Amino acid sequence: MRLSEATWTEVADLDGDLALLPVGSTEQHGPHAPLGTDALNAESVAEVGADAFDGEVVVGPTIPVSVAEEHRAFDGTLWVSPDTFRAYVRETIESLAHHGFDRVVVVNGHGGNIDALAELCRRVSRTGDVYAVAFTWFDAVGDHSSDMGHGGPLETALLRHTHPELVREDRIDEARDGGADRWGEWVSGVNLAHDSDEFTDNGVVGDPAKGDADRGAELESLAADSLASLLDAVESRKLD
Template sequence: MRLADATWTDVRDADADLAVLPVGSTEGHGPHAPLGTDSLTAETVAEAGADAYEEATGQSVLVAPTVPVGISEEHRAFDGTLWVTPDTFRAYVRETAESLAAGDGPAAIVLVNGHGGNVDALREVAARLTRDGVARVAPFTWFEAVGEHASDMGHAGPLETAFLRHERSDLVREDRIEDARENGSERWGDWVSG
């Protein structure tokens, strides 16, 4: 159940034990991919996971609206990039998760992440919420779960591009793929800035 599409009575009557909170970023992803790539991938994975869980268990899953701005200051040289400080990000995600779990809310929350810069902060938030008894909270970063394909990830690399081509091909600037390939990083750790 997508929270943004539901009424409060729909949520009450669903009696969901699980919620997912997609978390991404708005940052440069080469000349070919949209700034919202990390948010789009997190949301897609969250919705697919919720659908699969609902189908397998018959239980409702609450899918919260995506947090679209993450810890992305390292991309500030690229126009359109938005970022918040790690403290602001942790507080926002923590308080959003607390509100999901409030009252008769779900006892478990999965933070579905699409941005590498968010990983450490999400682990901290999940651990703190779990220790404090708010809910059982687990961070899940989709590209850490692709096994042998993880080496294809790169930032705006083949894996993210393939994901976008599959889910939102209308957003991939195919005429800019060659430019992205020629001027892109071969692996994590190569930094390009203005």
């Protein structure tokens, strides 16, 4: 059930305690992919993962703005501070718990959110009346995970499968040629670049041409299966 499409009476009739909360970002993804890529991908994975799960789970509304200041040089990127982001997600989780959804999986689509989400899920689980964990879809797709970039093959592939009309196919070559091979500028294990425009001219990392719709369908299936397995574990976990 998508929470935003349900009535309050339909929610009141539910017996389950599981919820998914998609979290993305509004940030540049090169000249070929939309600013909402991370939010769209998180939402797609959450919905297909909910369908793959053999049980009752609600899918909350997608949180579209998050920790993305590293992309501030590119027009249209929006961001909030990590403190603001953690507070917003925490209070959203707590409001889900107020209605009985006290086991929450945050479905994340943006690498810049990973540290903040891990910290807040630990904190809310230790101190609140809810158990929460964070799931990042591109870390749960097997060997494909090693090919993750930014606006690169994985994100572009999933979009080509789920929202093909939003991919600017005539700009794929431009995206590849102006992009970087890897994220950051590394010396002695330290990333010297704080912002993405320091190492990629157009915001892209990786080759989006390597992410076709068939690969996107495989990524969606792998991510959904991983998410469904996680929901099984969260549902059966004994909590104090």
